[in-house]
Amino acid sequence: MRQIEVDQDMRGLAFDFFYWFSRFEFALKERRYLKSKRIGAAAEPDWGTFVNAHYTAYIASTSALALIAENPKRQVVGDAELYFEDLDLHKKASDLHKVVLCAKTVRNNLFHGGKHDYDHWDDPVRTRRLLELTIVVLAELAELGDFGGDYNRFY
Numbered sequence: 001m002r003q004i005e006v007d008q009d010m011r012g013l014a015f016d017f018f019y020w021f022s023r024f025e026f027a028l029k030e031r032r033y034l035k036s037k038r039i040g041a042a043a044e045p046d047w048g049t050f051v052n053a054h055y056t057a058y059i060a061s062t063s064a065l066a067l068i069a070e071n072p073k074r075q076v077v078g079d080a081e082l083y084f085e086d087l088d089l090h091k092k093a094s095d096l097h098k099v100v101l102c103a104k105t106v107r108n109n110l111f112h113g114g115k116h117d118y119d120h121w122d123d124p125v126r127t128r129r130l131l132e133l134t135i136v137v138l139a140e141l142a143e144l145g146d147f148g149g150d151y152n153r154f155y
Contacts, residue, residue, distance in 0.1 A: 068095070
């Protein structure tokens with residue numbers, strides 16, 4: 001979808017999505033969910049550590065289950081070109097693993113683009129649904145992690 005084809009409402013929703021996604025990753029770092037805790041290492045959020053710390057307490061909400069059911073597609077390398085395939089959610093051990101993978105895939109697809117001429121990507125209804133569901137799920141995950149002020153610090 002070209003920029004001139006994106007309506008103002010969708011632009012606002014995309015901004016909200018990126019805002020809340022970045023707030024969540026900020027909160028992960030503030031709570032020391034880091035890929036490396038070595039002094040001098042890049043401060044990168046570690047979703048895996050968050051999932052491992054909370055998956056037993058996690059109860060998927062209606063929004064989380066809907067996001068999982070939407071099964072955002074991921075871009076993969078093919079012989080001659082890139083293509084998209086369903087996430088293999090059956091290999092994930094818990095609903096928290098699944099919902100985090102879906103949320104990160106929505107982010108990657110929106111940020112990195114590339115879904116031109118692909119089924120459902122230019123469908124604003126599906127795109128809107130994925131963004132709205134992920135925003136709700138991020139707020140739920142922030143509550144699960146007791147991020148409170150770290151997540152909402154600049155709201």
